[in-house]
Amino acid sequence: MEFVDNTNCLSLFEKKHLGLLSLLDEESTFPKASDFSFANKLKRQLSGNSCFKSEKEGTFKICHYAGEVTYDTAGFLEKNRDPLHSESIQLLSSCTCELSKHFASVMVADSQNKSSLSWHSVKDTHKQSVVMEFKAQLFKLMQQLESTTPHFIQCIQPNSKHHPRLFEHDLVLHQLKCCGVFEVVRISRTCYPTRITHQQFAERYRFLLLRSIASQDPLSVSIAVLQKFNIPPEMYQVGYTKLFFRTGQVAALENAKRQMLLGTLHIQTQFRGLHSRRGYQRLKKGAMNLQSFIRGERTRIHFDNLVKRWRAAVLIQKHTRRRLAANMFNDQLNHVILLQSVTRGFLARRKYKCLQNEKESKASHSIVQGNTRKNNSESRICHEMNGHYPHEPVITELQGRITKAEAALRGKEEENVMLKQQLEQYERKWSEYEAKMKCMEEAWKRQLSSLQVIIYVDFFYVCLYV
Incomplete structure (x- = not known):
């Protein structure tokens, strides 16, 4: 299988004695070495490697796996030696902090020890350059990686503008x-x-x-x-x-x-849904039964109240009608009693007058009869004396009685006519009272029927909405 091999680039850096790091460390040991001499040495020693390209004025290029990178040798030797200036040691020794003074004393002691060592020890001190420390750390890191099973996380930069939610x-x-x-x-x-x-x-x-x-x-x-x-x-x-x-x-x-x-979950959801729906139907049926019972109980209570109200209304109507009828009866009775009292008073007064007139007529008649008897006795005596009998006075007396009886009969007839007229007037008034009573009864019936209709309509709406 083809893949990008980075062995040449690695050998360019890590090759023993002829690698870039080894040449940099070797050049750092020469006191008269410079950055330009280091660039020329790289050009002589590494020109045969395909990953190395020499440039002008102390620069060179290295072909990494990601592309070519240009390096400038200016300052390479100075950075690799990593010397510590004496002014820095004096500054640390002049500090008030005990730790800084301790660091300064240790560095002074190290510098004195280095100056008294042999050439072999000096050679060992040169190994403590930046490049050698880097190689030692890299070797230690590789040993740790080989002894473990590492997992790498490669971070990818999504864009060069450092904006969120943007991918190039x-x-x-x-x-x-x-x-x-x-x-x-x-x-x-x-x-x-x-x-x-x-x-x-x-x-x-x-x-x-x-x-x-x-x-x-x-x-x-x-x-x-x-x-x-x-x-x-x-x-x-x-x-x-x-x-x-x-x-x-x-x-x-x-x-x-x-x-x-997913199929199992679908079956479970269907079963749970069926179980839940059945439970819901049971709860719904129970709730509907409970609601129907409560509504029926409330409707029955309301109906009982309406019946009680209807009975109370009927009772009120009954007592009202009885009161109105009693008042009307009392009024009619009073009117009848008044009419009877007036009629009886009129009849009594008339009878009293008739009796008084009769008494007066009897008194006058008795006087006339006394005078007549006296005259008759005198005339009878005269006639008896003369040899005559009294036939004419008896006839006249009978005629007077007949006329009186006729006059009394005519008075009774007139009285009967007047009584008939009064009776007709009373009958007309009674018929008027009866007509008024019928009108009032019809009005009371209409009001009662309207009240009953209103009560039935209210009861119907209450039953409908409750």
Whole structure:
């Protein structure tokens, strides 16, 4: 498989005695060395490497995996020696802080020890340059990485403007190419990157099988799962303790697992929905029964109240009618009594007058009869004396009685005529009273019927809305 090999670039930096770091450390040991002489040495020693390109005026280029980078040798030797100026040591020794004074004394002691050492010790001190320290730290880091199983996190810069939610596709693609992500993906696809034990695989995908098969040992369960989902044999390898999968096979199993879980969730949702709907229907039916009972009880109570009100209204109407009828009867009775008293008074006065007149007529008649008797006795005596008998006075007396009887009869007839007229007047008044009573009764009936209609309408609306 083809991939970008960075061995030449690494040898350019790390090659023993002829690498860039070794040449920089060697040039730093010469007292008369300069940055220009260091650039010429690099040009002589490294011109044969394809990753090195020499430039003018002490500059050179190195072809890294991400591209060419230009370096300037100005200040390389000074930075590599990393000397500490005497003024800095004097400044630290003059500080009031005890720690700074301790650092200054240690550095002075180190410088004195270096000056008294032999050439071999001086050579060892030169190894403590920046480049040597960097190589030692890098070697230590590589030892730690080789002794562990590290996982790297490669950060990708989304854009060069440092704005959120903005992606520059060319920049991201360039970084992925430079980091070797595509090569890593190709390498992982050609091998078996996914490795899982039989126990873990069986615990994860056991539920996809029948219960009889799922109860077997983990190896049998793993093989049964692979055969059920038709995984090609070239896409996996079965070991003694683990299963090895190529890229994308576990995703297919996870997809099948997700589909199974979705189906299970769908069945659970349907069952729970059915259970909830049945519970809701039961609660709804119970609530409706309770509501109907409460509404019926309230309606019955309201109907009882309406019946009581209707009975009270009927009782009030009855007492009102009785009162009105009693008042009317009392008025009519008073009028009748008044009429009777007037009539009886009139008749009594008339009778009294008749009796008085009769008495007066009797008194005058008795006087006349006395005078007549006296005259008759005298005339009878005379006639007897003369030999005559009294026949004419008897006839006249009878005639007077007849006339009186006729006069009394005419008076009685006139009295009867007057009584008839008064009776007709009383009958007319009574008929008028009866007509008024009928009109009042009809008005009371209409009012009563209207009140009953209003009560029935109110009762109907109450029953309808309650």
